[in-house]
Amino acid sequence: MSKKKNYTIIIVVLIILVLLSIILLNGYNKAKSEANAYYTSFISSLQSLNQSLALIEDSKELDETPVLMVDVIAYINLVNDRLDLFVQKNTNNSLELAELDNEFHILKHEYIGMVRNQVSKPNESNVQTNIELRKQVRLLMDELPDELNNTRDFAQEFNRVAKKFRPFIY
Numbered sequence: 001m002s003k004k005k006n007y008t009i010i011i012v013v014l015i016i017l018v019l020l021s022i023i024l025l026n027g028y029n030k031a032k033s034e035a036n037a038y039y040t041s042f043i044s045s046l047q048s049l050n051q052s053l054a055l056i057e058d059s060k061e062l063d064e065t066p067v068l069m070v071d072v073i074a075y076i077n078l079v080n081d082r083l084d085l086f087v088q089k090n091t092n093n094s095l096e097l098a099e100l101d102n103e104f105h106i107l108k109h110e111y112i113g114m115v116r117n118q119v120s121k122p123n124e125s126n127v128q129t130n131i132e133l134r135k136q137v138r139l140l141m142d143e144l145p146d147e148l149n150n151t152r153d154f155a156q157e158f159n160r161v162a163k164k165f166r167p168f169i170y
Contacts, residue, residue: 031089032150038086039148045082046141049075053134062122069115072130076108095155100162107133107167133167140165 052075056068083104087097111133114126143161145154 035086035089036148038082038089042079042082042086043141043144043146045075045078046137046144049079050134050137050141053130053137056127056130057134059127062125065125065127066115066118066122069111069118069126069130073108073111073115076104076111080104080108096159096162100165103165103167110167136165136167 049072052068052072056065056072059065059068080101083097083101087101090097114129118124118126140161143157143164145157148154
């Protein structure tokens with residue numbers, strides 16, 4: 001009877017351990033999936049920002065520029081939001097996200113000043129500044145890895161590219 005009781009206890013403990021392992025793996029996979037989704041969303045928002053900057057570059061009407069610049073602010077905000085979410089959900093501690101996050105927050109505030117200047121002086125154009133910003137965004141988009149993974153190579157590549165991103169506005 002005692003052996004049967006020990007055997008039952010061992011089986012119950014094993015079942016609990018298996019269930020606990022499944023729950024932990026499921027939680028880990030969910031967190032990893034969320035981080036992947038936020039990284040992909042960050043990359044997508046960079047593409048939208050790039051397209052919005054391209055519209056300013058292609059615009060022939062000066063009075064259209066402030067409206068397009070407001071769109072750029074909206075996309076800069078989107079990039080900031082996506083990057084903030086990625087920073088929160090990031091499980092790879094070797095990524096240096098604070099500096100890139102800070103650059104985008106500063107960019108947002110500086111770009112608002114550019115829009116204010118464009119609205120108050122509609123005959124002056126900031127197209128060249130927007131072209132330079134687009135080059136920086138494009139460089140960031142082109143060089144960042146397409147997909148998130150928790151490897152050392154990914155972290156090194158991401159950190160290298162993030163350090164190169166310096167909006168020239170300020």
